Each structure stands twice: as structure tokens, then as C-alpha cells.
């Protein structure tokens with residue numbers, strides 16, 4: 089599977105209604121369609137392979153459908169992962185607590201939960217940033 093491209097860093101904002109936005113540093117990895125499709129297929133096959141031995145036990149159809157459904161669900165999640173958020177660090181706009189997100193699929197808008205005050209701010213990236221780095 090080709091990685092194709094390197095990750096990039098950007099400065100965005102953590103925005104929460106009613107509070108001044110704070111700056112957030114992010115590192116993002118664009119994903120190619122080959123990476124997403126290959127990963128989706130590998131995920132699907134992997135889940136089905138793990139679930140298939142269960143099919144010999146009752147209730148057979150439930151294991152079969154559950155395995156196929158879980159594989160399709162996880163595979164689809166991988167397929168729509170156009171960008172991976174490798175890391176995000178910043179401070180909560182409400183209480184000033186620092187946060188550091190781990191690697192996960194980048195959502196738009198991406199939620200930034202605060203462990204200290206339990207408010208969830210939103211990651212705001214510069215206009216056109218993702219389009220500029222999109223692989224396909």
C-alpha cells in the first residue's frame with residue numbers, strides 16, 4: 089500500500105461559542121484512495137476472517153451477518169478517512185486547560201473535548217487547507 093504523501097502541520101483554532109478562540113496546532117496526514125480502499129478491504133477481510141470460525145456454532149446466521157455487518161461498517165469508516173489527524177494540541181477556550189488529541193480520523197468539524205470542564209470546542213482549520221492537501 090503506497091503512503092504517497094507526507095503529513096503536514098497547520099495552525100487552526102479551537103472555537104467554542106461565547107468564548108475567544110484559542111490557537112491549536114495540528115498535524116494531518118492526507119490519505120490516497122488506494123490507501124483507503126486497500127485498508128477498507130483489509131479491514132473487511134480481517135473482521136470476516138475472525139468472525140467466520142464462529143459460524144459453526146449456533147446461532148450461525150447471526151455470526152455470519154454480524155461478521156459481515158461489522159466488517160462492512162469498519163471498512164466503510166476506513167474508506168471515508170480522507171485525512172488522519174495525527175495529533176492536535178492546544179488549550180480549551182473556556183478553561184485554558186491544555187489538550188492533546190491522539191491519532192484518529194479527522195472529522196469536519198472535528199470535536200475537541202476538554203477533560204477539565206467537559207465542554208467540547210470545535211477545531212477550525214484555515215479556509216481551503218484540506219482541499220489544498222487532498223490527494224484525490
Ligand SMILES: [Zn+2]
Pocket residue numbers: 180181182183184185202203204205206207
Ligand atoms: Zn475546558
